[in-house]
Amino acid sequence: MAASIKDVAKEAGVSIATVSRVLNDVDVVNEETKKKVLDAIKKLGYRPNIVARSLKTQRTKTIGILIPDISSQFYPEIVRGTEDVANIYDYNIMLCNSDSDLEKEKEYLRVLKEKMVDGVLYMSSSLEPEILNLIKQLELTTVLVETKDPEDIFPSVTIDNRAAAYDAVRYLTEKGNKKVAYIGAYRDVVTAWAKRYLGYEEALKDSDLEVNENLTFFGELKAQTGYEGINKILEKEESIDSLFCASDEIAMGAINALRDKGIRVPEDVDVVGFNDIYAASIFYPKLTTVSQPMYDMGSVAMRMLIKLVNNKEVDHKQYVLPYNLIERDSCKK
Known part of the structure; x- marks a missing residue:
């Protein structure tokens, strides 16, 4: 039988409310108590009910990632950077491939809203006004990766x-x-x-x-x-x-x-x-x-998005990462 939050509270010697605060990363719990709770969770193999938790907190600990072409060798390295950071902060990823299709992009954005994702990392072949307007209309917390909107309204991570x-x-x-x-x-x-x-x-x-x-x-x-x-x-x-x-x-x-x-x-x-x-x-x-620093683009964007969805201040709204010209054999020396 799966362990319950009540079992965790009993094992740690704390109240159910304290376990809930630890699970929701509320700062009022001191480090010693938090460690007891986390040790109990690990020992009992407790996994919180994500559906019930999301209904209560209006958070799903899920990030939507929209990419234009999953067959490209460019995007997997970015996604790897996002995933590594998401794992650190215990977030899940929902990956959507639009095939560079504008209508498919719009449909995916609506689906991500319906799935109650906490935020969206948006990589796309287009930044049409109707897409930007839809993101605003759906009130999706969004970070642009590899590209930026003309008016710098949305946070972004790119190169020049x-x-x-x-x-x-x-x-x-x-x-x-x-x-x-x-x-x-x-x-x-x-x-x-x-x-x-x-x-x-x-x-x-x-x-x-x-x-x-x-x-x-x-x-x-x-x-x-x-x-x-x-x-x-x-x-x-x-x-x-x-x-x-x-x-x-x-x-x-x-x-x-x-x-x-x-x-x-x-x-x-x-x-x-x-x-x-x-x-x-x-x-x-x-x-x-x-x-391009593909992995870094993904990891920086995910860190920024997680801060934004948790209402924390970000150091920069527009990140422009460095690039390098790599000399190999397709040009004369």
């Missing part, structure tokens, strides 16, 4: 995507490259990915190079986009000498397309990716790429 893309493209132009192509996400959406194109444009202008629409291709952040993008670009232009990609997956697809055309990387074309997923270090050639 525009600056990171700028540095990557300047790295290519400083090697003497003149025809720098770009393959990435659509530029007319409000996302971190779209900002990478803005960094690309700015770096070309600062390198006294013309922004040539024939050298750009927009699609999803997948390898297929890279493969298709190179073919489309080379239909319009006879050659390129370098390529900046908005994700490592795109870069890998592009390199495969170049290889199929007999164009060598890096001997003929320098290629830079973005994110530094695990495959970037084992792909051939090993990718030069912008490294």
